Amino acid sequence: MTTFLAFGEARDGELRILSYETIAAAKQIDENAEVVGVVLADQNTESLANEMIQYGADRAVVVEHDNLKEYTSDAYTQAAMAVIEEEDPDGIVMGHTSAGKDLSPRLANKLDSGLVSDITNVDGGEFVRPIYSGKAFEKKTVKDGLTFVTIRPNNIPPLEKDESRSGDVNAIEVDIKDLRTIIKDVVRKASEGVDLSEANIIVAGGRGVKSEEGFEPLYELADELGAAVGASRGACDAGYCDYSLQIGQTGKVVTPDLYIAVGISGAIQHLAGMSNSKVIVAINKDPEANIFNVADYGIVGDLFDVIPKLTEEVKAL
Numbered sequence: 001m002t003t004f005l006a007f008g009e010a011r012d013g014e015l016r017i018l019s020y021e022t023i024a025a026a027k028q029i030d031e032n033a034e035v036v037g038v039v040l041a042d043q044n045t046e047s048l049a050n051e052m053i054q055y056g057a058d059r060a061v062v063v064e065h066d067n068l069k070e071y072t073s074d075a076y077t078q079a080a081m082a083v084i085e086e087e088d089p090d091g092i093v094m095g096h097t098s099a100g101k102d103l104s105p106r107l108a109n110k111l112d113s114g115l116v117s118d119i120t121n122v123d124g125g126e127f128v129r130p131i132y133s134g135k136a137f138e139k140k141t142v143k144d145g146l147t148f149v150t151i152r153p154n155n156i157p158p159l160e161k162d163e164s165r166s167g168d169v170n171a172i173e174v175d176i177k178d179l180r181t182i183i184k185d186v187v188r189k190a191s192e193g194v195d196l197s198e199a200n201i202i203v204a205g206g207r208g209v210k211s212e213e214g215f216e217p218l219y220e221l222a223d224e225l226g227a228a229v230g231a232s233r234g235a236c237d238a239g240y241c242d243y244s245l246q247i248g249q250t251g252k253v254v255t256p257d258l259y260i261a262v263g264i265s266g267a268i269q270h271l272a273g274m275s276n277s278k279v280i281v282a283i284n285k286d287p288e289a290n291i292f293n294v295a296d297y298g299i300v301g302d303l304f305d306v307i308p309k310l311t312e313e314v315k316a317l
């Protein structure tokens with residue numbers, strides 16, 4: 001039987017949804033594989049490991065250490081290598097997140113392995129990944145050695161949670177040392193509401209929103225929809241919102257069920273971050289705007305008229 005490691009990602013003592021997606025991906029790659037959930041964190045690892053099992057992992061391995069409170073390359077590489085050495089897996093699945101993008105090539109290098117990164121689907125043993133900023137897809141296969149992949153969040157649905165599932169949880173002691181970086185404090189901007197990279201619905205504003213205050217109606221609509229707010233680089237560069245909201249080639253890559261692009265022209269670098277969204281609605285006063293070429297639904301009009309009306313309609317539902 002083959003063994004796959006599905007790496008979870010913990011944040012503030014809780015698992016990100018992506019963690020469960022890695023388990024589903026491992027099962028898609030090899031339905032007969034034993035899937036081992038991996039939790040690297042500073043606290044609560046046993047209960048997080050049990051959650052991984054309830055979402056389909058057969059058992060779990062955890063490393064709990066103070067130095068795993070925030071992601072750092074050195075600490076996480078040491079912890080992950082200890083798990084890999086203990087388990088000697090046939091495959092590894094991680095999220096294509098900021099942490100996963102940093103950690104996976106480091107591990108692949110140490111393991112002398114290949115790495116198929118940023119996959120969105122597993123199609124009959126082939127890994128599907130977007131290329132050229134989402135304009136095309138390529139398929140990759142792993143012929144020998146370790147099957148090591150990172151998955152784009154929000155593309156491979158997690159398995160149904162089954163609270164009756166149980167399995168072994170093995171805690172590994174790791175002497176995490178020689179750290180070149182120690183994070184003493186993390187200053188996070190108080191983010192309201194839903195995490196952008198895991199949101200099912202995103203309301204994104206562009207330069208057409210015209211000001212920081214112009215974003216207010218977008219936040220109101222997002223609140224009603226249970227959505228996250230995102231932005232184009234145009235809006236971030238203009239100072240209307242924080243760069244943590246930027247979506248696109250040099251921002252976050254998102255795949256929500258519904259993406260509402262408001263006052264965004266649809267530059268190729270923006271499309272790179274959102275064109276795989278399941279349903280795209282564009283609101284723009286220019287009927288020739290490129291965003292309409294990728295939109296499933298378009299509203300040609302002034303966003304300051306359209307958004308409040310849309311919010312009222314959603315409230316009335």
Ligand code: FAD
Pocket residue numbers: 205206207208209231232233234235246247248249250251252262263264265266267268269270273283284285286289301302303304
């Ligand atoms: P604009 O192109 O100025 O579009 C504003 C739109 O708002 C227009 O279509 C206009 O018709 C509409 N509008 C104006 N007023 C209204 C109104 N009242 N009602 C309705 N519609 C209105 N961009 C990103 O977004 N993400 C990236 O990650 C990114 N990375 C980049 C990397 C590189 C190397 C480079 C060179 C560029 C990158 N860009 C990125 C920038 C990108 O090329 C565009 O400049 C940017 O996306 C434009 O933002 P925008 O659509 O908000 O602004």
